Amino acid sequence: MSDRPYVLLSCSMSIDGYLDAASDERLLLSNDADFDRVDEVRASCDAILVGARTVRRDNPRLMVRDQARRDARVARGLPPSPMKITVTAQAMLDPAAAFFATGDVEKLVYCASRRVEHARRRLGEVATVVDGGEPVDLNWVTKDLHTRGVSRLMVEGGGTIHTQFLTADLADELHLVVAPFFVGDSRASRFVGDGHFPFRPGRRAELAEVRQIGDVVLLRYALSPRFGSADQGDR
Numbered sequence: 001m002s003d004r005p006y007v008l009l010s011c012s013m014s015i016d017g018y019l020d021a022a023s024d025e026r027l028l029l030s031n032d033a034d035f036d037r038v039d040e041v042r043a044s045c046d047a048i049l050v051g052a053r054t055v056r057r058d059n060p061r062l063m064v065r066d067q068a069r070r071d072a073r074v075a076r077g078l079p080p081s082p083m084k085i086t087v088t089a090q091a092m093l094d095p096a097a098a099f100f101a102t103g104d105v106e107k108l109v110y111c112a113s114r115r116v117e118h119a120r121r122r123l124g125e126v127a128t129v130v131d132g133g134e135p136v137d138l139n140w141v142t143k144d145l146h147t148r149g150v151s152r153l154m155v156e157g158g159g160t161i162h163t164q165f166l167t168a169d170l171a172d173e174l175h176l177v178v179a180p181f182f183v184g185d186s187r188a189s190r191f192v193g194d195g196h197f198p199f200r201p202g203r204r205a206e207l208a209e210v211r212q213i214g215d216v217v218l219l220r221y222a223l224s225p226r227f228g229s230a231d232q233g234d235r
Helices: 032-043 052-058 067-075 113-123 138-147 159-167
Strands: 006-013 047-051 083-088 107-111 128-131 152-155 173-178 206-213 216-222
Touching: 006 032, 006 159, 032 067, 032 206, 032 216, 047 052, 047 159, 052 083, 083 138, 107 113, 107 138, 113 128, 152 159
Parallel strands: 006 152, 006 173, 047 083, 047 152, 083 107, 107 128
Antiparallel strands: 173 216, 206 216
16 A cells, blocks of 8 residues: 555646746637536546646636536545645745635635745635745655545646656556647746656656647646556546
8 A cells, every 4th residue: 555645646737748828828728528528527636736837827716516426526535625635835924815815615725834834824714724844845745635534535736746656656547638739938937847756758658648629739647656547437
């Protein structure tokens, strides 16, 4: 039995690998059918994690939107939506952000040690602030989440978080959706940054599924031996 959750990374990007545009306007990289697929995956998870930059930039709610899926979770004795988690170095987060303001679910903020007290003063009324180390140690974070009952964790970005999970070899599965256009602006954020990744030219990741969803394509990669035994999409 592993001491960390099954970790599923989920990302949408342009053909040239960008997560957004360089402007403040949100770039829609998916379509309604794929948004519904993501909602289904969310409903199968115990927790959803995003980085602090994603909370600030996208102001996500991170909720299961389909009422039937919410009802099914409640019928299983679960909250309507998964636990919400963010990771931050500076704790420069707005307590009125949608991440904190929506959903009757637990919210966790893993914060760098030197900013924990600041984070608790700022966010303590809307979330549980946890000392994640200096800097935040994602390996320890995943183990701590396991002790809190999280067996299936969905990581929705952004690029820094994806890079950290992948380079630490903490990901079991990757859902990568490719949108049919280019961004072509190096000022924009990419899917991942520089790093030493476990999958390199000499060690290829296993492509487990390719699925067309309207005008986007889903590439599903198996990133660990746990992939086959931990597919819980129908839970």
